[in-house]
Amino acid sequence: MNCIIIDDEMMARAIIAQFVTSLTKIKVVEEFTNAIYAIKYLNENKVDVVFLDIHMPDFTGFDFIKTLKNPPKVILVTSDKNFAFEAFEFDCIVDYLVKPINEDRFSKAIEKLLTRHSTNKLPEKNTGHASANQEPNEFYVNIGNRLIKIDIPSVTMVKANGDYIIIKTDSTTYTVHTTLKKIEDKLPSDLFLKVHRSYIINTKKIIDIEDNSVLIGKDIIPVSRGNRPELINRLNLL
Amino acid sequence: MERPNLNYILKLSNNDENVKLKLIHVLKYELPLEIKDYQTSMYLNDLKQAAFYVHKLKHKIGIVGLEKSYYIAEAYENELQKNGKKLQIAFEKSLTLMQTFVNEL
Numbered sequence: 001m002n003c004i005i006i007d008d009e010m011m012a013r014a015i016i017a018q019f020v021t022s023l024t025k026i027k028v029v030e031e032f033t034n035a036i037y038a039i040k041y042l043n044e045n046k047v048d049v050v051f052l053d054i055h056m057p058d059f060t061g062f063d064f065i066k067t068l069k070n071p072p073k074v075i076l077v078t079s080d081k082n083f084a085f086e087a088f089e090f091d092c093i094v095d096y097l098v099k100p101i102n103e104d105r106f107s108k109a110i111e112k113l114l115t116r117h118s119t120n121k122l123p124e125k126n127t128g129h130a131s132a133n134q135e136p137n138e139f140y141v142n143i144g145n146r147l148i149k150i151d152i153p154s155v156t157m158v159k160a161n162g163d164y165i166i167i168k169t170d171s172t173t174y175t176v177h178t179t180l181k182k183i184e185d186k187l188p189s190d191l192f193l194k195v196h197r198s199y200i201i202n203t204k205k206i207i208d209i210e211d212n213s214v215l216i217g218k219d220i221i222p223v224s225r226g227n228r229p230e231l232i233n234r235l236n237l238l
Numbered sequence: 239m240e241r242p243n244l245n246y247i248l249k250l251s252n253n254d255e256n257v258k259l260k261l262i263h264v265l266k267y268e269l270p271l272e273i274k275d276y277q278t279s280m281y282l283n284d285l286k287q288a289a290f291y292v293h294k295l296k297h298k299i300g301i302v303g304l305e306k307s308y309y310i311a312e313a314y315e316n317e318l319q320k321n322g323k324k325l326q327i328a329f330e331k332s333l334t335l336m337q338t339f340v341n342e343l
Contacts, residue, residue, distance in 0.1 A: 009294055011301065014264045018250055018257060055293055079297045100246055100300040144253030173256045 001117065004030045006038045006064070007053035007077065012099060016051045016077060019106045021172050025138065027154055028171050035064035047072045049113060054078040065090055073116060075109050077101065139186045141167065141176045148174065156205045156216050158183050160198040195223040195231055203234050242302035242339040262343050269298055269340050273333055289318035292329065299332060302339060307332035
């Protein structure tokens, strides 16, 4: 499943993204400060769930829902308790969270969402287990006293840093006490490539390649001379 | 008098220093902008617009654990919607308290 977040408040977007990343398998694919920008995106992309603020300048969350012919599932996130009744007049609204969101309440909203999703569509269980013939789509890392799930396709790069590795995903950066070799074994080789003795990259996330470096997000990653041919070989060159 | 704290952010970041720093950075960046927007609206006597910013600031008041101030903000937002501003001083005291705390992070 994937989601977008629509909220004009940066802090609210950061908090929702953190809850989504740390507690669910849902991938945050885009964030918007304004519902109008999101409409264009939804017309061109499939989105499973929208975390939506109500109070936004120019165009409210309810205005946004009304403009959509087939709205995705929506979880309203607002500082206003007074819209609950109105909210549930929309079939697409799964739940209504009041800011600041607490973890238990967020988890309940996700449970509701997954129940609605599996009732309406193919079942997608959030067990974290892969079926017998399927490669796992996530792995867990130990940070502090917690095992944190990381969605493999969201990983952009991994960097060795002394006794630690730095794992960057689309939305978060994790520092984990392990070796590059161990994580290399966990990552699917068709998607990830070790381009340097200290770097593994997700080849789908490459923005451009220049001489002996690749650009992924805002990171410039060095590419060893010996690994360059394999990297070029992976690209769908014209 | 109640005191602001980082309990919410610490719980949310769950010992991940990067997440904690990112959330604090966003708070430090966005709070003064919202306060300024609120002050401008008050200066222009645009109370409806001021209510909009109080609504936004209410979230941050909740984030730094100022429970009493949260309820003051909620009542003040409703008051501004009705063109009243009796709670202005109480609310602005909360803003000062919060901004001082955030400045020291």
